[in-house]
Amino acid sequence: MSASKVLGYVARSLGQPLEAIVYEPPKLGEHDVRVSVTHCGVCHTDIQAIDDYYGITTFPFVPGHEIVGSVMEAGPAVTGLKEGDRVGIGWQGRSCGKCEWCLKGETQLCMEIENTTVMVPYGGFSSSVVADHRFVYPLPPTLPSQAAAVLMCAGVSVYVPLRTYATSPAMKVAIAGVGGLGHLAIQFAHAFGCEVTAISSSPWKKEQSLGFGADHFIDSNDMDSMRKFDYGHDLLICTANAGIDWEALLMTLKKRGRLVLVGFPDINLNSTDLVAHELLLTGSMIGNPTMMRAMLSFTQEHGIAPVIELMSMSQVNEALQRVKENKAHYRIVLVNDKN
Numbered sequence: 001m002s003a004s005k006v007l008g009y010v011a012r013s014l015g016q017p018l019e020a021i022v023y024e025p026p027k028l029g030e031h032d033v034r035v036s037v038t039h040c041g042v043c044h045t046d047i048q049a050i051d052d053y054y055g056i057t058t059f060p061f062v063p064g065h066e067i068v069g070s071v072m073e074a075g076p077a078v079t080g081l082k083e084g085d086r087v088g089i090g091w092q093g094r095s096c097g098k099c100e101w102c103l104k105g106e107t108q109l110c111m112e113i114e115n116t117t118v119m120v121p122y123g124g125f126s127s128s129v130v131a132d133h134r135f136v137y138p139l140p141p142t143l144p145s146q147a148a149a150v151l152m153c154a155g156v157s158v159y160v161p162l163r164t165y166a167t168s169p170a171m172k173v174a175i176a177g178v179g180g181l182g183h184l185a186i187q188f189a190h191a192f193g194c195e196v197t198a199i200s201s202s203p204w205k206k207e208q209s210l211g212f213g214a215d216h217f218i219d220s221n222d223m224d225s226m227r228k229f230d231y232g233h234d235l236l237i238c239t240a241n242a243g244i245d246w247e248a249l250l251m252t253l254k255k256r257g258r259l260v261l262v263g264f265p266d267i268n269l270n271s272t273d274l275v276a277h278e279l280l281l282t283g284s285m286i287g288n289p290t291m292m293r294a295m296l297s298f299t300q301e302h303g304i305a306p307v308i309e310l311m312s313m314s315q316v317n318e319a320l321q322r323v324k325e326n327k328a329h330y331r332i333v334l335v336n337d338k339n
């Protein structure tokens with residue numbers, strides 16, 4: 001298949017709806033593959049990128065970084081992938097390859113991280129993307145494409161901190177926020193053998209949380225139920241983006257417990273408990289290629305399954321609005337019609 005023109009949904013300026021445009025396919029570097037996109041998940045950070053929450057957005061760009069598709073074309077230095085292979089691509093589509101972090105294999109910490117995203121300039125809300133083959137992952141044949149898409153960002157973002165910090169099944173783990181990331185975090189934490197508490201401001205998510213493998217559920221609006229878990233957890237993974245009562249949340253951690261942020265919420269922490277309880281506060285950013293591959297096989301071994309709402313790629317603005325309004329049924333995946 002030759003690289004014909006690309007149909008993509010472009011963000012032209014701050015906070016504006018995406019516009020369908022047709023553009024020339026980006027050039028294929030020697031280490032790159034061109035992937036025909038069949039599926040792309042919608043992540044809350046797509047919205048933050050469109051809103052330039054991080055202060056690094058360069059317009060125009062095409063968002064979308066939970067990509068599944070098939071290899072259309074491979075550069076001359078590509079190994080291990082060939083035309084027709086079904087693959088996944090996450091937020092990171094390349095790295096500088098030279099900085100101290102890239103040399104250590106911790107590419108998610110690349111010193112040029114803002115230039116490594118697959119969305120610079122044209123990401124997965126499109127008919128095709130280009131990425132360095134070292135960040136393009138062959139998918140297990142039994143893994144459905146829509147599920148694989150969600151694992152590429154939401155999956156790896158919660159798998160890595162759990163694998164890194166939930167070091168013993170005896171640990172008690174809390175997951176704050178039961179949405180796209182949270183519902184996967186519950187499943188992973190349960191699969192690691194930990195006792196899991198789901199914390200959500202949506203009490204109707206209790207039954208589903210228990211279904212995902214949570215042992216307990218806290219309605220974060222109900223302070224009495226929250227206080228029963230004071231000093232209750234070794235590890236707290238915060239996947240929520242808004243409406244967080246940090247003081248109450250930190251109280252659910254044991255002394256020397258660890259709070260891991262995997263989204264990008266506004267934080268407003270009182271230092272008293274942080275210091276007096278000797279708490280650890282950690283950020284966790286996606287995962288390197290080794291973690292991506294480990295996560296994919298772990299999900300297969302343990303039957304981790306994202307809950308997905310499918311929409312057509314052309315409904316991208318509607319999908320972004322649903323995510324913004326917190327209405328997505330866990331994760332929305334956009335499907336390209338022609339595929």
Ligand SMILES: [Zn+2]
Pocket residue numbers: 043044045046065091153154
């Ligand atoms: Zn994401």
Ligand SMILES: [Zn+2]
Pocket residue numbers: 095096097098099100101102103109110111112
């Ligand atoms: Zn680097």
